[in-house]
Amino acid sequence: MSNLVLKYTVDAEDFTRAGEASSDVKGKLKRMGVPPDAVRKVAIAMYEGEINMVIHADGGEITVEITPSQIIMILADKGPGIKDIDKAMQAGWSTASENVRALGFGAGMGLPNMKKYSDEMKIDTVIGVGTTVTMKVNI
């Protein structure tokens, strides 16, 4: 069986729509019979990433590849890049504005959470060019 590849465009214009892609992936994985623990890990990791793309990067593109053994999420944006990855990985460290906090995000848990819920995570970032986060969750 060939791998299933899903592609999404994350629109940063409308915060209320953030999470639509993650919601769609969660629904598809459930219907495909992927074990609930893996579905939840993918949903949370991807949702955090999607929120990050909206808050920090003016949107971007998400590709999800579903193989028999793992789910690979590639989140690519053309945002400002991450200046200090070590700091960004620290729980509680955030550059988010008060506006974002008022929406319930920006607690500095995004990237640490993405790492926690994925079995493998890689960040490629170039200042002024963009960031690509690749996350893998084993089934």
Place this chain on the structure above:
Amino acid sequence: MTIADIKNYLDAEVLCGEELMYKEVHTACGSDMMSDVLAYVKDQSVLLTGLCNPQVVRTAEMMDIICLCFIRGKRPSQEVIDLASERDLVVLASSKRMFEACGILYANGLAGGAVLE
């Protein structure tokens, strides 16, 4: 405890999901920061919050939470209620404050549940 019990304990109004009130719940969490819910919550089935935007529903969806309870008299928009309804969530609204609402439920046997380390 059932969701119907929560409604009674918190003197809450049901905004959607009336037909799902029979569902049993064992654990809950309370927060206005969705980031923290996503970071620390493990198997809780009820979320008490004073935050009213659609991301509360999205967060609940990702975490497999089945009941949202808006506190401090907060009322979500119809758009938020519709989004919750499409996902088979029960939405309650209570005028109690966070501390009081959590305290009442905890005192009546609803636990905090496991925390993800």
